[in-house]
Amino acid sequence: AACLLFALTNVGLTEVLPVWLSTPPEASGEHPGSGGLGLSPSLIGNLQSTTGVGNIVLALFVTFRIIRTIGPVNTFAISLFVNAVAAFGPPLIQAIPGGCPESLALGLMCVAYSLVAASRNMMFATAIMLSKESAAGAPGVAIGINQSACSLGSALGPMLTGLAYTQSLAFLRTCVPFFVGVGVLGALPGVMMKLRAPPWPWRSQPLQPMAPAKA
Numbered sequence: 001a002a003c004l005l006f007a008l009t010n011v012g013l014t015e016v017l018p019v020w021l022s023t024p025p026e027a028s029g030e031h032p033g034s035g036g037l038g039l040s041p042s043l044i045g046n047l048q049s050t051t052g053v054g055n056i057v058l059a060l061f062v063t064f065r066i067i068r069t070i071g072p073v074n075t076f077a078i079s080l081f082v083n084a085v086a087a088f089g090p091p092l093i094q095a096i097p098g099g100c101p102e103s104l105a106l107g108l109m110c111v112a113y114s115l116v117a118a119s120r121n122m123m124f125a126t127a128i129m130l131s132k133e134s135a136a137g138a139p140g141v142a143i144g145i146n147q148s149a150c151s152l153g154s155a156l157g158p159m160l161t162g163l164a165y166t167q168s169l170a171f172l173r174t175c176v177p178f179f180v181g182v183g184v185l186g187a188l189p190g191v192m193m194k195l196r197a198p199p200w201p202w203r204s205q206p207l208q209p210m211a212p213a214k215a
Contacts (some may be wrong), residue, residue, distance in 0.1 A: 002080065002189035003127055007153025009186035010083050010120050012161025017116075018044050019165070020090055020175065021109065033094050033174030037105055047110060055117035063125055073197050076126040080190030083119035086112045087183035091176045124150070 021044050023036030039047075067075045089112030093100045100108075127150070161182065168178040 001149075002076075002193060003123075003149040004153045005185060005189050006080055006083060006119075006123055007150045008157045008160065009087070009182050010116060010123075011154045011157030013083070013087055013116050013182060015158040016161050016165050016178075017090075017109075017113070018048075021047075031173035033091075033176040034169055036090075037093075037102070037109070043106075047106065047113060051110060051113035051117050054114050055121055058118055059121050059125075063121055066122065067126060067129070072126040072129045073193065075122050076130060077190045077193040077197075079119040079121075079123035079126065080193065081187055082115050082122070084183045084185075084187035084190070086115035086119065087179045087186060090179050094176060 020036040021039045022041065024038040026032060026035030066078075070078075089108055093105050093108055096104075161178075164181070165175060165178050168175050
């Protein structure tokens with residue numbers, strides 16, 4: 001369930017954020033929170049490229065140190081919380097009184113994009129490690145279930161979050177509830193992990209040898 005919700009919200013944010021960034025700001029004041037930043041495609045592309053480079057550096061030099069220091073269970077939970085925090089970037093920008101300067105908005109969105117990428121990096125790295133230890137005698141089954149859940153979440157993410165984003169604008173005239181909802185939904189698996197996960201290291205039960213068939 002954690003992998004499914006993570007992939008759904010993470011991929012959904014990756015798809016929706018460029019749409020919000022390219023949406024013109026709401027100038028009339030009738031529907032606060034309905035507009036975006038009105039950035040050009042080239043600026044959005046540069047923003048994504050910059051955070052992509054940072055993610056490569058994180059994967060090569062930082063992620064394994066985090067896992068080694070606090071363990072894969074805590075790293076997995078933190079990746080869920082980090083992904084949830086990224087969803088609050090647009091509402092935070094829209095909540096700044098008197099409008100948000102473009103430089104500050106770009107800085108905040110650069111942080112949000114970096115958090116989305118960093119959470120994906122840490123989550124997938126730890127999900128495989130946890131799968132190998134969580135299955136009693138059948139690690140391959142657990143890994144397969146995790147991968148299937150991630151694939152399902154990645155497939156449903158753009159569809160469900162895109163639909164929720166458009167419906168939030170159509171009926172509520174603001175996208176703030178959408179981003180807040182994604183943040184809360186993304187944080188729930190992390191809370192469940194912290195409350196219910198057993199202490200690390202987990203131990204898989206060895207496979208029992210099959211009894212010889214009777215003649």
